[in-house]
Amino acid sequence: MAVTRDTGSLSSSLDAEQLGLDRADLLSIYRDMLITRGIEERGHILYKQGKIPGSFYTGRGNEAAAVGVASAMRPEDAGTPLHRDMGVHVTRGVEPWRILAQYMAREDGPARGRDGNVHMALIEQNLVAMVSHLPAMMPVAVGLALAFRIRDERRVSVCWYGDGAAARGDAHEAMNFAGVRRLPVVFVCDNNQYAYSTPPQLEYACANLADRAAAYGFEGIVVDGTDVLAVYSTAKQAIEKARAGGGPTLVECVTLRMEGHAVHDDASYVPRELLEEWSKYDPIVRFRLWLGEHAQAGEAELSGLEEEVKTLLAEAQERAENSPLPDPNELEQGVYAEIEPPQGSPDA
Amino acid sequence: MPEKTYLQAISDGLRQEMRRDERVFVLGEDVGVYGGAFKVTAGFLDEFGPWRVIDAPLSEIAIVGGATGSALMGLRPIAELQFSDFVACAWDQVVTVAAKQHFRAGTPVPIVLRLPSGGGFSGGPFHSQSPESAFTHVPGLKIVCPATPHDAKGLLATAVEDPNPVLYFEHKHLYRRIKAEVPDERYTIPFGKARIERAGDDVTLVTWGAMVYTAAEAAEALQSEGVSAEIIDLRTLQPWDKRAVLESVAKTSKLLILHEDTRTSGFGAEIAAQLVEEAFEQLDAPIRRIAAPDTPVPFSPVLEKAYIPQVEDVAGALRELAEY
Numbered sequence: 258m259a260v261t262r263d264t265g266s267l268s269s270s271l272d273a274e275q276l277g278l279d280r281a282d283l284l285s286i287y288r289d290m291l292i293t294r295g296i297e298e299r300g301h302i303l304y305k306q307g308k309i310p311g312s313f314y315t316g317r318g319n320e321a322a323a324v325g326v327a328s329a330m331r332p333e334d335a336g337t338p339l340h341r342d343m344g345v346h347v348t349r350g351v352e353p354w355r356i357l358a359q360y361m362a363r364e365d366g367p368a369r370g371r372d373g374n375v376h377m378a379l380i381e382q383n384l385v386a387m388v389s390h391l392p393a394m395m396p397v398a399v400g401l402a403l404a405f406r407i408r409d410e411r412r413v414s415v416c417w418y419g420d421g422a423a424a425r426g427d428a429h430e431a432m433n434f435a436g437v438r439r440l441p442v443v444f445v446c447d448n449n450q451y452a453y454s455t456p457p458q459l460e461y462a463c464a465n466l467a468d469r470a471a472a473y474g475f476e477g478i479v480v481d482g483t484d485v486l487a488v489y490s491t492a493k494q495a496i497e498k499a500r501a502g503g504g505p506t507l508v509e510c511v512t513l514r515m516e517g518h519a520v521h522d523d524a525s526y527v528p529r530e531l532l533e534e535w536s537k538y539d540p541i542v543r544f545r546l547w548l549g550e551h552a553q554a555g556e557a558e559l560s561g562l563e564e565e566v567k568t569l570l571a572e573a574q575e576r577a578e579n580s581p582l583p584d585p586n587e588l589e590q591g592v593y594a595e596i597e598p599p600q601g602s603p604d605a
Numbered sequence: 606m607p608e609k610t611y612l613q614a615i616s617d618g619l620r621q622e623m624r625r626d627e628r629v630f631v632l633g634e635d636v637g638v639y640g641g642a643f644k645v646t647a648g649f650l651d652e653f654g655p656w657r658v659i660d661a662p663l664s665e666i667a668i669v670g671g672a673t674g675s676a677l678m679g680l681r682p683i684a685e686l687q688f689s690d691f692v693a694c695a696w697d698q699v700v701t702v703a704a705k706q707h708f709r710a711g712t713p714v715p716i717v718l719r720l721p722s723g724g725g726f727s728g729g730p731f732h733s734q735s736p737e738s739a740f741t742h743v744p745g746l747k748i749v750c751p752a753t754p755h756d757a758k759g760l761l762a763t764a765v766e767d768p769n770p771v772l773y774f775e776h777k778h779l780y781r782r783i784k785a786e787v788p789d790e791r792y793t794i795p796f797g798k799a800r801i802e803r804a805g806d807d808v809t810l811v812t813w814g815a816m817v818y819t820a821a822e823a824a825e826a827l828q829s830e831g832v833s834a835e836i837i838d839l840r841t842l843q844p845w846d847k848r849a850v851l852e853s854v855a856k857t858s859k860l861l862i863l864h865e866d867t868r869t870s871g872f873g874a875e876i877a878a879q880l881v882e883e884a885f886e887q888l889d890a891p892i893r894r895i896a897a898p899d900t901p902v903p904f905s906p907v908l909e910k911a912y913i914p915q916v917e918d919v920a921g922a923l924r925e926l927a928e929y
Binding site: 377386389390396407592 | 630656657659661662664666667669670671672673674675676677678679680682697698701702705706707708709710711712713714715744745747766767768769
């Protein structure tokens with residue numbers, strides 16, 4: 258794989274200033290990564306306590322990929338994040354208590370108890386709620402970009418998918434359509450090397466999933482998905498290229514899924530030595546080191562930030578646990594949207 | 606009032622919607638340069654340009670998914686699936702994504718899928734199906750099956766205004782065969798409101814789509830035998846006008862349901878079940894269904910004639926019910 262990766266701080270020789278990130282931005286990115294992991298750690302405990310029904314999925318190891326890409330987006334950009342991309346929701350400002358309420362199937366979760374786990378999104382943040390059939394969101398993401406192109410808006414759609422989703426026909430149709438029409442969409446492949454239990458060699462036969470971009474007439478880039486600044490930099494370039502009319506890019510963020518497919522899964526099929534190896538590349542640990550080395554973030558400042566996030570999440574959990582359960586009497590409401598008055602001129 | 610074919614009515618309606626509301630655009634296979642496989646969008650590319658008349662690759666998933674995505678960003682896409690049979694390729698987009706989005710995420714998906722459906726011209730198993738019943742089983746979708754040029758245009762306008770995914774089944778066998786008066790001005794026809802094709806007292810005949818004409822011919826033939834059939838054209842299946850059927854059955858006490866889709870779990874089964882639940886005591890005869898047999902649509906004209914309900918089948922059932 259064409260990615261070099263160091264075990265210590267971020268390998269990227271990127272200068273934060275060149276990336277257009279000031280110190281506050283960098284700390285904000287770190288905070289979003291902490292919140293992302295913190296929510297999922299709390300969720301895991303809540304699940305074991307029986308407070309979260311159904312199943313529970315985490316994106317451990319994917320925090321840099323999700324937060325890095327989302328930080329490169331503008332508010333007016335849109336996207337379809339999936340179940341390892343909690344960091345996208347956090348970065349775009351979904352309040353943590355609402356995410357925990359979502360997990361606990363409460364009325365204040367974005368899906369109001371009608372759908373679970375990360376099957377949520379706030380359309381006012383220009384995010385679209387995912388379905389379990391993950392690659393089915395890809396043509397939808399292309400449709401967001403199609404709307405921007407039709408209206409000639411300088412907006413970009415970000416289409417998330419994974420190494421598993423890449424095997425489905427939806428991925429082909431989405432990328433082909435986007436390539437043919439040079440739509441402003443960035444495909445972000447979270448390649449965490451396992452589709453449930455299926456490893457890369459049983460999922461695809463090319464060296465990198467990014468190689469496929471060439472077949473659709475656009476550029477594919479492999480990036481170290483544990484290096485938040487490398488992800489940010491690559492995503493930023495791809496997004497701005499799309500915004501400027503340069504068409505799609507495929508950004509493959511290579512990580513390792515550090516936990517099971519969902520929490521019921523002990524992932525015993527992942528070689529222990531692989532997990533041990535990748536545990537050295539923890540995206541949060543790496544970025545913390547980098548902040549100390551390059552952003553004059555001292556131990557006291559970083560610890561303070563970490564404590565602040567812990568408090569925030571403790572309060573979020575309490576608020577979420579106090580969120581009401583959805584009302585079964587309202588179950589049949591909202592299957593259909595209500596008719597809105599027509600727009601446009603009445604005479605044709 | 607000008608006379609228009611069913612196809613012209615759809616085409617005119619589409620053009621009117623696009624002129625009226627700049628959020629409306631069409632996409633599909635061969636809809637632009639070629640004007641559509643049935644020429645419904647002929648001339649559209651010249652008038653509206655390549656970003657409102659979008660020739661898509663052969664990609665039903667991308668067409669329906671693309672429509673959904675653009676609708677979520679505020680547009681009003683009308684996607685043409687070249688044949689309704691091909692919507693099978695995009696089942697996931699229709700059923701998994703579009704149909705459930707409002708219920709679970711609160712975001713409307715105002716898309717219209719134009720689905721040329723139905724048989725009668727030796728199209729074979731993959732160009733002749735009437736898959737509307739299958740989609741009535743999916744909460745979140747609206748199902749429209751116009752039978753007349755007037756309804757085709759008015760229901761299309763309603764479909765474009767509706768904030769939900771609307772599956773608009775246009776019967777191919779009616780395209781150029783049926784001609785009737787259609788107003789030039791824009792008008793809408795509400796969903797869930799049936800049309801009485803023919804008033805009668807002895808038997809209620811509920812149907813939709815091309816079968817309205819088969820029903821009308823059979824009812825006309827039975828008139829001379831002194832049997833008076835009331836034909837209800839449902840026009841939309843989701844929602845469907847149960848009240849109109851109940852009112853008619855209260856008068857006739859007998860019900861025949863006719864559809865071109867296959868029999869088992871066809872929408873006729875749902876109509877029959879609800880009528881038994883709500884009007885059992887008013888019925889003087891068992892509810893009858895006439896539908897296609899439970900086979901794929903066959904190719905050979907003699908086989909297809911055996912498959913699609915014919916006037917004599919309907920006339921026979923009306924006669925039996927009248928005599929019951």
